Amino acid sequence: MSAEKQVLFDIKGLCKSFGKVQVLDHIDAQIYKGEVVVIIGPSGSGKSTFLRSLNLLEMPTGGRILFEGKDMTDPRANINEYRQKIGMVFQHFNLFANLTILENMTLAPMKVLKKSKEEAEAEAMQLLKRVGLEEKANAYPAQLSGGQKQRIAIVRSLCMHPDVMLFDEPTSALDPEMVGEVLAVMRDLALEGMTMVIVTHEMGFAREVGSRVLFVDEGKIKEENTPAEFFDHPRHPRLVEFLSKVI
Amino acid sequence: MEDLKIRFITNFIKDDRWKYFTNGLETTYIVSFFAIVLGVVIGVLIAVVRSTADTIERPNLVIRILNWICRIYLTVIRGTPAMIQLLIMYYIIFGSVDVSKRVVAILTFGINSGAYVAEIIRSGIMSVDRGQFEAGRSLGLNYVQTMWYIVIPQAFKNVLPALGNEFITLLKETSICGYIALTDVTHGANTVRSQTYDPYLPLFGAALIYLISVSFLSALVTRMERRLRVNER
Ligand SMILES: Nc1ncnc2c1ncn2[C@@H]1O[C@H](COP(=O)(O)OP(=O)(O)O)[C@@H](O)[C@H]1O
Numbered sequence: 498m499s500a501e502k503q504v505l506f507d508i509k510g511l512c513k514s515f516g517k518v519q520v521l522d523h524i525d526a527q528i529y530k531g532e533v534v535v536i537i538g539p540s541g542s543g544k545s546t547f548l549r550s551l552n553l554l555e556m557p558t559g560g561r562i563l564f565e566g567k568d569m570t571d572p573r574a575n576i577n578e579y580r581q582k583i584g585m586v587f588q589h590f591n592l593f594a595n596l597t598i599l600e601n602m603t604l605a606p607m608k609v610l611k612k613s614k615e616e617a618e619a620e621a622m623q624l625l626k627r628v629g630l631e632e633k634a635n636a637y638p639a640q641l642s643g644g645q646k647q648r649i650a651i652v653r654s655l656c657m658h659p660d661v662m663l664f665d666e667p668t669s670a671l672d673p674e675m676v677g678e679v680l681a682v683m684r685d686l687a688l689e690g691m692t693m694v695i696v697t698h699e700m701g702f703a704r705e706v707g708s709r710v711l712f713v714d715e716g717k718i719k720e721e722n723t724p725a726e727f728f729d730h731p732r733h734p735r736l737v738e739f740l741s742k743v744i
Numbered sequence: 745m746e747d748l749k750i751r752f753i754t755n756f757i758k759d760d761r762w763k764y765f766t767n768g769l770e771t772t773y774i775v776s777f778f779a780i781v782l783g784v785v786i787g788v789l790i791a792v793v794r795s796t797a798d799t800i801e802r803p804n805l806v807i808r809i810l811n812w813i814c815r816i817y818l819t820v821i822r823g824t825p826a827m828i829q830l831l832i833m834y835y836i837i838f839g840s841v842d843v844s845k846r847v848v849a850i851l852t853f854g855i856n857s858g859a860y861v862a863e864i865i866r867s868g869i870m871s872v873d874r875g876q877f878e879a880g881r882s883l884g885l886n887y888v889q890t891m892w893y894i895v896i897p898q899a900f901k902n903v904l905p906a907l908g909n910e911f912i913t914l915l916k917e918t919s920i921c922g923y924i925a926l927t928d929v930t931h932g933a934n935t936v937r938s939q940t941y942d943p944y945l946p947l948f949g950a951a952l953i954y955l956i957s958v959s960f961l962s963a964l965v966t967r968m969e970r971r972l973r974v975n976e977r
């Protein structure tokens with residue numbers, strides 16, 4: 498790893514419990530600028546909770562998360578300022594049902610970044626064009642297919658010019674024929690150098706696009722490696738077992 | 745038949761008695777309209793406090809105190825008859841202050857309705873998928889912005905039929921205004937009845953006026969529902 502690599506997330510001893518159930522158990526990890534980190538692991542192992550901790554949708558119950566050198570978990574920190582820079586794409590898209598596609602994309606730039614309507618709309622249209630959905634600008638989310646919704650959700654996040662994008666199983670709720678179109682948008686983003694943290698079950702995509710793959714199991718990172726090593730020479734017995742089941 | 749015509753003239757035409765009804769109608773409408781507006785404002789505020797207290801993991805002291813005040817308000821208002829509330833407002837709270845009876849009625853019915861509206865809106869907020877809230881927050885919108893632009897509009901749409909019912913109930917409930925000698929439709933009809941000694945026509949007249957008003961309000965709510973449903977097509 499070259500010396501000038503900049504640490505975006507520095508995660509130190511991250512713990513999260515829901516009541517008595519400990520879901521994340523002292524996780525230490527770094528996410529570097531420009532990296533595509535893929536997280537895999539069995540269902541219920543804490544992947545979503547880990548990802549959601551990175552933008553504080555889940556408040557850690559222990560440890561610290563430094564984002565661009567600053568402690569986000571400091572109670573005095575302004576969470577909204579961090580969140581602007583951290584895009585998030587959800588399994589179930591979560592497009593705002595009461596707003597049109599264009600309004601979905603311009604709301605936060607206008608209200609948070611204080612952009613003018615014209616500027617926000619021009620930029621949104623540009624991004625819509627990029628994913629081939631400009632004719633849907635005035636449609637409502639309910640009128641779109643799952644794949645279209647997820648592509649919109651991705652560009653809605655991009656409207657905020659985030660420094661990093663988090664994806665929580667972005668293709669798991671899609672019909673198989675729509676998975677490809679969403680992965681294509683994500684691949685383009687990766688090629689442009691966007692820093693991405695992706696929870697997914699798409700092993701082929703992980704191998705092709707990932708810079709690093711993490712195996713999360715029982716609230717811990719049990720293995721991490723380059724995709725080739727990770728998939729071809731898994732070491733941890735739990736990972737060997739997991740891969741034998743899913744591939 | 746001839747008899748009915750004479751009674752009609754006596755009750756509605758003679759001595760401009762129709763004015764009791766039209767003046768009464770004006771009061772009924774003004775009181776209902778402003779009470780609905782006040783009720784919605786109170787209701788939304790309380791619903792937001794209550795659902796905030798219910799959803800966040802560790803509510804701070806301010807939220808806990810506000811939530812506690814809201815619960816007392818809901819218990820008291822929903823646990824006592826509107827008529828008693830009206831009399832208390834008029835004879836005790838405003839007993840020594842000179843304010844218009846309409847204002848007293850608007851405040852009473854607005855505060856009363858606010859309690860019911862609050863619970864309706866709260867159920868609406870709870871019915872909005874949590875992912876909507878999380879998406880808003882993840883884009884950097886703050887709590888209030890997310891509630892205002894995303895959650896409340898959807899909550900409102902989900903509960904519009906229930907809100908419509910509440911507005912209709914409120915409109916009819918204003919018929920107790922006569923107890924503070926405020927001339928609404930019901931009180932107007934009663935005045936005519938006491939002058940003509942005819943119970944039938946004034947009361948049926950008032951009933952018909954309420955029926956038409958409620959139908960009108962119903963139609964309005966239905967139209968609003970249809971307009972808000974464009975985003976489901
Ligand atoms: N809000 C919550 N309250 C209680 N338990 C939760 C909550 N969110 C997640 N969990 C529990 O935490 C564990 C890990 O969940 P999650 O992070 O969603 O796993 P994954 O995404 O790897 O499938 C699960 O056992 C789940 O039931």
Ligand SMILES: [Mg+2]
Pocket residue numbers: 544545546666
């Ligand atoms: Mg998950």
